[in-house]
Amino acid sequence: MSLSTPEAAESAFYAAFEARDLDAMMAVWARDASVACIHPMAAPLNGRAAVAAGWRSMFEAAGQFRVQVELAHEVREAGQVIRIVREYLVI
Structure with a gap:
Protein backbone atom coordinates (compact mmCIF):
# COMPACT_ATOMS: atom_id res chain seq x y z
CA MET A 1 0.00 0.00 0.00
CA SER A 2 1.39 3.38 -0.98
CA LEU A 3 0.92 6.08 1.62
CA SER A 4 3.10 8.61 -0.16
CA THR A 5 0.89 11.60 0.68
CA PRO A 6 -1.17 12.64 3.70
CA GLU A 7 -4.27 12.37 1.53
CA ALA A 8 -3.40 8.77 0.56
CA ALA A 9 -2.88 7.83 4.23
CA GLU A 10 -6.16 9.46 5.21
CA SER A 11 -8.01 7.73 2.38
CA ASP A 21 -10.69 -4.37 8.00
CA LEU A 22 -8.17 -4.71 10.83
CA ASP A 23 -5.23 -5.70 8.60
CA ALA A 24 -5.81 -2.70 6.32
CA MET A 25 -6.25 -0.42 9.34
CA MET A 26 -3.00 -1.54 10.94
CA ALA A 27 -1.15 -1.09 7.62
CA VAL A 28 -1.84 2.64 7.99
CA TRP A 29 -0.24 2.88 11.43
CA ALA A 30 3.51 3.14 12.10
CA ARG A 31 5.25 -0.18 12.69
CA ASP A 32 6.88 0.81 15.98
CA ALA A 33 5.59 0.98 19.53
CA SER A 34 5.21 4.77 19.56
CA VAL A 35 1.66 4.81 18.17
CA ALA A 36 -1.30 5.93 20.25
CA CYS A 37 -5.01 6.16 19.53
CA ILE A 38 -7.90 7.75 21.39
CA HIS A 39 -11.37 6.60 20.36
CA PRO A 40 -14.29 8.88 21.31
CA MET A 41 -15.07 8.75 25.03
CA ALA A 42 -12.31 6.19 25.67
CA ALA A 43 -8.95 6.05 27.40
CA PRO A 44 -5.79 6.38 25.27
CA LEU A 45 -4.45 3.20 23.67
CA ASN A 46 -0.64 3.13 23.62
CA GLY A 47 1.45 0.81 21.43
CA ARG A 48 0.59 -1.23 18.32
CA ALA A 49 -0.90 -4.17 20.23
CA ALA A 50 -3.26 -1.96 22.23
CA VAL A 51 -4.23 0.07 19.14
CA ALA A 52 -4.96 -3.13 17.18
CA ALA A 53 -7.01 -4.53 20.06
CA GLY A 54 -9.00 -1.29 20.24
CA TRP A 55 -9.81 -1.34 16.53
CA ARG A 56 -10.64 -5.07 16.67
CA SER A 57 -13.10 -4.44 19.50
CA MET A 58 -14.66 -1.49 17.70
CA PHE A 59 -15.01 -3.40 14.42
CA GLU A 60 -16.59 -6.42 16.14
CA ALA A 61 -19.18 -4.21 17.85
CA ALA A 62 -20.02 -2.05 14.81
CA GLY A 63 -22.91 -2.57 12.46
CA GLN A 64 -22.98 -1.41 8.85
CA PHE A 65 -22.07 2.24 8.29
CA ARG A 66 -20.41 4.62 5.88
CA VAL A 67 -17.96 7.33 6.83
CA GLN A 68 -18.14 10.82 5.38
CA VAL A 69 -15.14 13.04 6.02
CA GLU A 70 -15.11 16.82 5.75
CA LEU A 71 -11.82 18.72 5.85
CA ALA A 72 -12.13 21.49 8.45
CA HIS A 73 -8.56 22.83 8.41
CA GLU A 74 -5.16 21.98 7.01
CA VAL A 75 -1.68 23.24 7.86
CA ARG A 76 1.36 22.46 5.68
CA GLU A 77 4.59 23.73 7.12
CA ALA A 78 8.21 22.58 7.36
CA GLY A 79 7.50 19.22 5.74
CA GLN A 80 4.64 18.44 8.12
CA VAL A 81 0.92 18.25 7.38
CA ILE A 82 -1.85 18.56 9.94
CA ARG A 83 -5.39 17.81 8.77
CA ILE A 84 -8.35 18.42 11.05
CA VAL A 85 -11.48 16.69 9.82
CA ARG A 86 -15.08 16.18 10.83
CA GLU A 87 -16.22 12.56 10.68
CA TYR A 88 -19.83 11.67 10.00
CA LEU A 89 -20.89 8.06 10.48
CA VAL A 90 -23.90 7.33 8.29
CA ILE A 91 -25.90 4.39 9.56
Missing part, protein backbone atom coordinates in the same frame (compact mmCIF):
# COMPACT_ATOMS: atom_id res chain seq x y z
CA ALA A 12 -6.55 4.33 3.35
CA PHE A 13 -7.47 4.92 7.00
CA TYR A 14 -11.11 5.71 6.23
CA ALA A 15 -11.42 2.87 3.68
CA ALA A 16 -10.19 0.42 6.35
CA PHE A 17 -12.47 2.00 8.95
CA GLU A 18 -15.56 1.73 6.75
CA ALA A 19 -14.68 -1.84 5.68
CA ARG A 20 -13.90 -2.79 9.30
